[in-house]
Amino acid sequence: MATTPEGRPLRLLIADDHTLFREGIVEILTAAGGLEVVGTAGDGEEACRKAAELRPDIVVLDVEMPGQEVRETLPRLAHACPKSRVVVLTMHDDVVLAREMLALGASAYLVKGSTRHELLSALHSVVVDREPGHVILSVTQRGFDRVSQASADALSAREREVLGLTAEALSNAQIARRLSIAEGTVKRHLRNIYRKLGAVSRLDAVNKAVAASLIPAPHQRDAR
Template identity: 55%
Template sequence: MTAPADRRARVVVADDHTLFRQGLVEMITVTGDFQVVGEAGSGPETVQAVGRCRPDILLLDVEMPGPGAKATVIELTRLYPETRIAILTMHDDPGLLHELLRCGAAAYLVKTIARSELLAALHALARDGRNVLLSVSRETIDKLKRDSPEPEVALSDRELEVLHLTAQALTNAQIAVRLHIAEATVKRHLTKVYSKLGAVSRLDAIRKANAAGLLRGVTRFEAVTAEGGSG
């Protein structure tokens, strides 16, 4: 959900340090672009405030009394998915970042950012409901990239069968005989496999499937050049 252009974005600020929270409220309000509609100092208070105020954005501190940030984000995402949750924390931690984004947070901002960066992030969240915003160190970004697993490729059982036989250097005609299907059906399955793997050839598909762990147990990987093997 994004705030309509004809009204100010509604914000709830959740932080258990009263002075810091009041400073955030003043900083956000003085711009005239946002309306702070609620405050909270614990996890349960945050859930109640969001339910009562239905804000466009929740600015959420990680360390507050209650069930913890992860549980709070999960509950809020389930109950009020239209509210975008921006984590504001002292912890420049790739593990925590990954965990909270996976639970549904839309932004992860460290408290060392400048006022202008915070306001820019809030403007972006209010304007576009699709993007995920990060304001962390380069080291954290690099570690997050290194630690992130490759996305899983969902191939059907038949597509996997065709792929395994392709990796064993069988031609389309040979695969068709082995699986008791038409050769045109083999080609259709391979076309889908190429699309899902982002491959441009049989050898490319085999390499990418191997890298994704889809060909475990297959020991022979060859580019097939025989007639009927290029489709």
């Protein structure tokens, strides 16, 4: 049974844009005992708003949801409810993304292929083990191996520019204006980038390029 050190049930907020998956997680957690799901959210903004209102012990957060980007959601959650722990639960088996999420304040990073036991253990551990720097990471060896594979087909200088601006969360139209090119050209560059990196989304492409040192990490770029 997962409870707080004081013995009361852990209060959780579940944030995931897929209704069926979100409902399944709620059922699993409710059946476990010692857990109370106090709210759900379908995007990052709603997660931040409900976290500020409900003050959960833990926010279970999906990485890719509509609207607000996860790199904005994590700092906003920390500001809205600094005592809440964030457990990232995602389909991305990606060590680079995992490290970034932990650096932004998440206490745990679990792939959605994790078992029920691993999820419940993580939820208990992030509350009981409160030492600074205590994190939980669940990434398969395949996720580690992808880090070296991304550099197999290097990006062109223009593709790196496009991907660097993508990493800053700019839209295709904004990237086109910044580089003085057509929006259709931006889309073509992104298709080429996805093909070269074996990426399935903008976030996936950025993470693989950062892992292969093809572009700087977003936080490094901001620090310059």
